[in-house]
Amino acid sequence: MFKSTLIALTIVLALPYACAPAYRFDAPRAFTGSHFYNPYASSSHTWHRANLHAHGRSWLGLTSASQTDAEVADAYRRRGYAVAAISDYQKIATEAGTDALPAYEHGFNAGKHHQLALGATRVSWFDFPVWQGVDQKQYVIDQVRKSAALVAIAHPSSMSGYSYSEDDFRRLTGYQLIEVINGRFTAENLWDAALSAGHPVWAIGNDDTHDISDPNRFAIAWNTIDAPSKAPADIVAALQAGRSYATLRIGDTDGTEDVTISSVDMHDDELTVTTAGPEARFSFVGQNGEVKKVVRDTKRASYAFIDGDSYIRTVVETPARTLYLNPVVRYDGATLPWPSATIDRWLTSFQRGGILAVCALLTLSLVRRTPMWQRRGRQARKLPRVAAFVIPIAAATTGRADAQDAPKPLPTALREGVAYQSSFDAALVAALPAADSVFSFLETAQAETISTRISGGGLGFGAAPR
Ligand SMILES: [Zn+2]
Ligand SMILES: [Zn+2]
Numbered sequence: 157m158f159k160s161t162l163i164a165l166t167i168v169l170a171l172p173y174a175c176a177p178a179y180r181f182d183a184p185r186a187f188t189g190s191h192f193y194n195p196y197a198s199s200s201h202t203w204h205r206a207n208l209h210a211h212g213r214s215w216l217g218l219t220s221a222s223q224t225d226a227e228v229a230d231a232y233r234r235r236g237y238a239v240a241a242i243s244d245y246q247k248i249a250t251e252a253g254t255d256a257l258p259a260y261e262h263g264f265n266a267g268k269h270h271q272l273a274l275g276a277t278r279v280s281w282f283d284f285p286v287w288q289g290v291d292q293k294q295y296v297i298d299q300v301r302k303s304a305a306l307v308a309i310a311h312p313s314s315m316s317g318y319s320y321s322e323d324d325f326r327r328l329t330g331y332q333l334i335e336v337i338n339g340r341f342t343a344e345n346l347w348d349a350a351l352s353a354g355h356p357v358w359a360i361g362n363d364d365t366h367d368i369s370d371p372n373r374f375a376i377a378w379n380t381i382d383a384p385s386k387a388p389a390d391i392v393a394a395l396q397a398g399r400s401y402a403t404l405r406i407g408d409t410d411g412t413e414d415v416t417i418s419s420v421d422m423h424d425d426e427l428t429v430t431t432a433g434p435e436a437r438f439s440f441v442g443q444n445g446e447v448k449k450v451v452r453d454t455k456r457a458s459y460a461f462i463d464g465d466s467y468i469r470t471v472v473e474t475p476a477r478t479l480y481l482n483p484v485v486r487y488d489g490a491t492l493p494w495p496s497a498t499i500d501r502w503l504t505s506f507q508r509g510g511i512l513a514v515c516a517l518l519t520l521s522l523v524r525r526t527p528m529w530q531r532r533g534r535q536a537r538k539l540p541r542v543a544a545f546v547i548p549i550a551a552a553t554t555g556r557a558d559a560q561d562a563p564k565p566l567p568t569a570l571r572e573g574v575a576y577q578s579s580f581d582a583a584l585v586a587a588l589p590a591a592d593s594v595f596s597f598l599e600t601a602q603a604e605t606i607s608t609r610i611s612g613g614g615l616g617f618g619a620a621p622r
Contacts, residue, residue: 163522167515172284174511176295178503181327182495184353186443186466191489194427195358195398195482196420200384203416206239206391206400207232207378208259209272209310209335209362214244222367225249229256231368235375238386243272246279257388261310262300268314269293272335272362275305275392290324294497297330305392308333308360313343322349329355329495332396336480337361337377337404344480348445351467351483356492358395358482361402377404380416398482406476414477420470420484425461427484429470439471461486 210232212225223231225242232240241257242249248260258277263270265285273280282299284292301307309331312320325334325346336347336359350357361377368374380401383394394400401417415433422428429438438457440449443466451457459468461484469483487493 160522163518167518167522169286170511170515170518172282173292174508174515175282176284176292177499178507179291179294179497180500181290181294181329181497184326185493185495186352187354187356187486187493188466189487189489191487192422192425192427192461192484193356193487193492194420194422194484196382197422198397199382199399199419202382202384204238204381204383204386204391205236205378206241206381207237207363207365208239208241208257208274208308208360209243209261209338209364210240210368211244211261211364211366212242212249214247214249219245220366222369228365228368231374237378239381239391241274246281248276248279257391262296263310268311268319269296270310270319271297271300271331272308272310272333273300273304273306274308274333274395275388276303278303280304290327293320293324294328294330297328301330306333306395307331308335310335311338311341311343311364312346313341314338320346322346325350325355326353327497329497331357333358333360335360335362335364337402338364339373339376340404342404344441345445348441351469351485352444353495354466354493355495356398356485358398358400359402359480360395360400361404361480371408375405377402379403401482402480404478404480406478415472415474415479417472417479417481420481422484426458427461427468427470428456428458429472429481430456431472434474437473439473441469441471442467 210228211219211221212223212228213219213221214225221228221244225244229240229242239257241259243259243261245261246264248258249256257274259272259274260276260279261270262273262280262283264283265288267288269288280299280303283296288296297307307330309320309328312325312334320328322345326349328350334343334347334350334357336343338361347357347359360379362379363373363376365373379395380403381391381394382399383390413433415431415436418430418432420427420429427440432455435453435455438451438454439447440457440459442448443464448465448468449459457470459470461468465486467483467485470481472479472481485492
């Protein structure tokens with residue numbers, strides 16, 4: 157029975173890989189053009205402080221968070237935030253009030269490849285729980301963006317850089333934002349990898365708090381968004397245009413206001429950044445993260461583009477704050493480039509065929525292992541239960557593999573959140589490959605549960621839940 161269970165589990169975990177196509181990514185190409193896109197050009201001069209990544213208690217307490225969604229949203233409002241998005245795992249929080257951006261954090265995989273879905277209308281339940289290469293990461297982004305206004309790559313440098321590599325960011329496309337600051341962790345090199353490859357993606361900074369009483373995870377990183385109002389549509393439009401900057405608080409000096417941005421202007425080929433508050437150090441950073449110029453002890457500094465400069469972004473530092481401004485990039489004066497990932501049909505068919513053939517062989521070996529027509533008794537009775545578990549999942553997943561090239565809405569059951577609503581009869585439960593706790597049952601019964609967030613064994617190995 158153990159081997160049969162192992163084979164059944166292998167089939168279930170392997171089948172999603174038949175969904176991901178093999179992509180042909182555009183070659184990296186630095187920003188070019190005689191015009192400059194300044195994200196701050198159409199400023200409304202109304203700035204809103206926003207946290208876009210915070211967790212409340214959800215999923216009956218299975219995911220780690222210390223307060224309710226409403227308590228988390230209230231804490232941010234009391235701290236003076238205009239926007240306090242709650243980004244629970246695989247769930248759009250509604251308790252956060254009308255000003256909140258509908259959002260959730262997507263991802264239930266061992267590698268912490270997570271995305272923030274901002275302005276989300278429904279939850280995407282597709283993921284690869286075990287391993288993800290760049291094709292799988294791209295496919296997940298494509299799924300999440302179908303029902304979200306904006307996709308942000310969350311904590312890209314987590315797991316010591318395993319989650320997303322610089323090479324990933326030279327190729328991945330279809331997302332708009334990258335969480336350059338997550339708590340006290342930064343990922344400037346990954347952002348520069350994307351920008352240097354010609355991807356116009358903007359920085360965000362968030363607490364990713366799971367406990368608002370933890371001083372290292374509350375009001376540490378935030379966004380200052382230039383939008384005419386704090387209504388979700390205005391906030392989304394501003395983030396999409398790059399009209400915001402991310403702030404990291406250094407040390408414990410959180411009581412008073414520190415340096416803030418007053419204006420970012422382009423005149424001909426000269427970029428000028430003006431700040432309010434104490435004097436600061438300005439660094440102008442360009443292609444491949446190269447620091448092109450540093451100006452110290454000032455409230456206003458300029459940088460004149462030269463021919464080889466594809467983009468220039470500004471970092472403003474005081475002892476208490478680091479501000480990451482979005483870059484001014486070269487473009488054609490009409491539209492920003494949007495590198496594409498097209499599907500390689502031959503390689504995709506070859507990959508899918510291989511995965512499905514292996515799954516078919518494994519299923520055959522499962523059937524042969526327990527020839528039910530020759531046996532009676534307990535062993536024979538268990539086989540149909542395992543088959544009843546594997547076959548519908550195989551059928552459902554294969555169906556999505558066939559359908560994925562032409563974008564279609566996910567099946568209703570998946571849209572509505574199958575993990576939450578599934579029911580299992582006693583016979584099926586007995587046959588499931590579950591271990592010693594209800595958590596392992598949840599993981600094996602439904603691969604789309606928040607498996608990396610569950611302590612108690614099963615698939616969520618490798619890192620403490622967060
Ligand atoms: Zn995460
Ligand atoms: Zn998170």
